[in-house]
Amino acid sequence: MASVIVSFELSGREVEVMVKPMTTLQAVLRTQLGHTAVKDGCRQGGCGSCTVLVDGEPMLSCLLPVQDIAGRRVTTVEGLTPAEGLHPIQKAFLEANGFQCGYCTPGMVLLAKALLDHNPEPGRDEIVDALAGNACRCTGYDPIIEAISKAAATAAAGAAR
């Protein structure tokens, strides 16, 4: 079975990979491109730890053949993290202790990014709705919700200045 060449934009730069047919975006990111912030919790679409942004919208990389997203813009937490310091959302998670074991954190951070791009000042219900597809087995979700509210608040304050 011949491999295929697929190219797409990964966090701002063009990447080209050679894959067996129907290899998932998750497998490509984790085993070929070193983006292990994309986690591997279930491969059934049930945990959300493999969440990436495709053209800014959250998708589950474990259910996504990489050929399906040829030519599109993929964002992972590696791409969100600035060269120096942290993204405001990452800072907010740190301050609110929005994690315990950390395995769900990358997925939650990306969802927060996508949510705030759509709705800069989400209420609690909107945050909960956005996170409904991402599981966390440690925190009970409140610290994560608080982190996202804190990120929204600081972003709004920043915008107001």
Add this chain to the structure above:
Amino acid sequence: MTTESGAGLHTVGRSVERYDGVGFVTGRTQYAADLTFPRMLHLKVVRSPSHHARIRGVDLSEAQEVPGFVRALTHADVPHNVYTILGLIGVEPEEEFVLPVDRVRYKGEPIVAILAETEAAAYEAVAKVRLDLEELPAVFDMDEALAPGAPVVTHWGNNTFMYEGHECRRVRYGDVEAGFAAADAIVEGEYRTSPIEHAPLETTGCIAVPEANGRFTVHTNSQAIYFSLDNTSIILQLAANRLRFIGGTVGGGFGGKVDVIVEPLATLGAMLTGRPVRYVYSRSEEMQVSSTRSAEIIRIKDGVMADGTIVARKVTGMADCGAYSRQTPYAITKFAANATGPYRIPNAWVDAYCVYTNRTPTSAMRGFGVTMGHFAVEVQMDKIARLCGLDPWTVRFRNAHRNGDIKPHRKATADATLIETMQAAAELVGVELAPELRAMTSAPRDAVASAPRDAVAPAPRDAQEGDR
């Protein structure tokens, strides 16, 4: 006994930024299965579709033809083919095979392991292994497992763990029947709980890497890393200094990653192929075959006085161990020691059974052995309160352990703080305690005038014959 106030403390009481937090929010934290190695093989296990069966044959002929198949691991390849999870701390018997020889006892039990170049090839080969199994009757309910004529799960012939020749862990203190006779009322309850799967977001897994110097580095997300190293060393008959376990970063464990299940097979694969081997549970494997908390049935009978004082407590507890012991026999000992709850019980009787069924083996989970016991005891305390027309606080204060109280397993209570904790809790939730309760402390009973009236003089005879 003063509780520390928050004053003058640097860290306690403050929210401190976690040093590992930056790794989590940037995704740079390295979890065991994030690693990839050149020439790495993937290990997938062929699991029993039956709950209880005799293995008549395993046909690998078709599986071997799958492109990418490297080799299979069978029971014959395992140097010491028995798990020694509790053997290290002297709890016998060792009865669970790494790879079973002739019988499977729970659905999903590993039968043979397949090593292949890619995960897809491993899955295809697993799908082409033909099993010849003879179905045997299976039992899933504890009461049925203990009934005469039940299918036998263990290889020593009855469906309970044997504690020094007895079918259950036993605690005897005082004379419960005398206590019941002297009591104003009897309160009975049966409490049932189900198995619980930890379902950590990161599934159990490891990668075993052969090193040039003949050692093996095993990247694992085990919660018990040296426990795993020791057990792997025994199973593979490999000196412990030939093994280097790297881990500590666990994507959620909750007690679900102490079973030493993946490291021995992965390291064996690395030994026999000279190549790195990745063995990571899929989500459905984590749900079906990783150990769970035991289901429990707890029956409590109490003799109580009108003032809520407990004069006798008889507890019969059963934990569903599943098909193999793992850590449940140890959990039952913990259960027996805590079955009567954090209360002074002058006459106690505890029988705690570790019952085997054809369910997935159970093991550690967050205070296993004790957690469910407390659920039962605390509901029982509420029943006593309702019966005696008392509020639940009063019943708990009057029976709470104080320093010097002799527990049923004959240890004197020391550093008791239940009374002070309840007083602080009442304050936090704005409950106004009665003066009697506010005045109580954990100081030894005879040192304080207002000790509750002893309805029945406790008769702590010397340890009874046959109890040792």
Add this chain to the structure above:
Amino acid sequence: MTVSHYYLPASVPEALGLLGAHGPELLVIAGGTVAMPLINEGISLPVRVMGLRRAGLDGIERTGDELRIGATATLTGLLALDAIPMLREAAARVAGWSVRNMATVGGNLFTPPPGGDVATALLALGARAVVTGPAGDREVPLAGFWTGFMTNDLASDELLTGIVVPLEPGRATCVKFGRKQANTPAVVTVAVHLAMDEDGETVRTARIALGAAGPHPVRMARAEAALAGTRLEPAAIAESAAAAAADCEPFTDAVASEWYRRRMVAVFVGRALTVLAQPASPASGRGA
């Protein structure tokens, strides 16, 4: 993957050509939320697969009094839809945000119970499946689309290319009862569409569809008949709910037992109808 070829046709003709060339052995996927878990788990081991994500079937357009939804329009696409609020309700309760960005409306018709909430809503809306084969298009009322548990009316050389939904005025709601508020399979899903008489108070014709209470989304004929000509009085609602509970074919799975599902059918058909019975009930009252 043991997959030897993964095709991504750029048009329906190209897709039909691939189906013709490889026939029954070609697995067709769209959003991947049903097939990929089985492939990732090594349970489904396809050799040739065709993905429809790029076949140009994801449009949603309104033509006169009908809505034509492309088979690979995503569930998120339905959420932006004002034409039929009940469809929005159904789509909003499926899985989570990421899955709704991937899962397709057409794919929902193939999702085995207890999945298929949008399919249940479409059934209650009297939708038709557009099936395309070598000989062109044919339309199948959804009630006739399913032939059994996980089986359907498609021949091996045909594709589901769209769903046509009539825009019928009336009162409609879709109520999903799961073990959690979100991202959970259904214990039971109830979708109701009531076409009212001119007086706006009397039910002319009712469509009641149940999800997770049969081998596929099912219509409850007797329960529908119990409402015709009534003004949704409590007695009529009770009779309709009882008929639905009697006629449904629930099953036991990891989510709920047959016993529990049958009782919840009675409760949630009753609640859905009670919501629609409110006098000035908004076009899409929302149930529990």
Add this chain to the structure above:
Amino acid sequence: MNLHGTHRFRAPRERVFAAIRDPGTLMAVIPGCEAVAQVDPETYEGRITLRLPGAVGSYRTTVRLVDVVPPERSGLEGRVEGAMGSIAGRADFTLADADGGTAMDYRGSGTIDGPLARLDSRFAERLAESLIAQGLRALDLRLATEGSE
């Protein structure tokens, strides 16, 4: 894995029983059936192809009639094997006269092996019972229309 079900046929049980033994009829009524051959008076081999959501594939089937008491009842020992694994087992059916037609009752059990065994066994049961029901409906329709020619 345990199966059971009932079905009413409009045709009398003699014709139902005969139809069940006729390869031509089996070919026409079994969903996805692509080949059926009678290798000996009691044994049939065939191939069915199923297009299920997320999994397509063809399955070799072998079925042997045992304890045959026409037109009252019979046993079937069979095996279905393919990419998703195998199901092997036995089923028994009875045919009783019922107001001009036939009432069939069937009961069977089997063991699942291979990938399919990793799914909830009730899933395979519901799928099998649904396929059987479709086959019996098609058989009833065929006998009813044949009868009226």
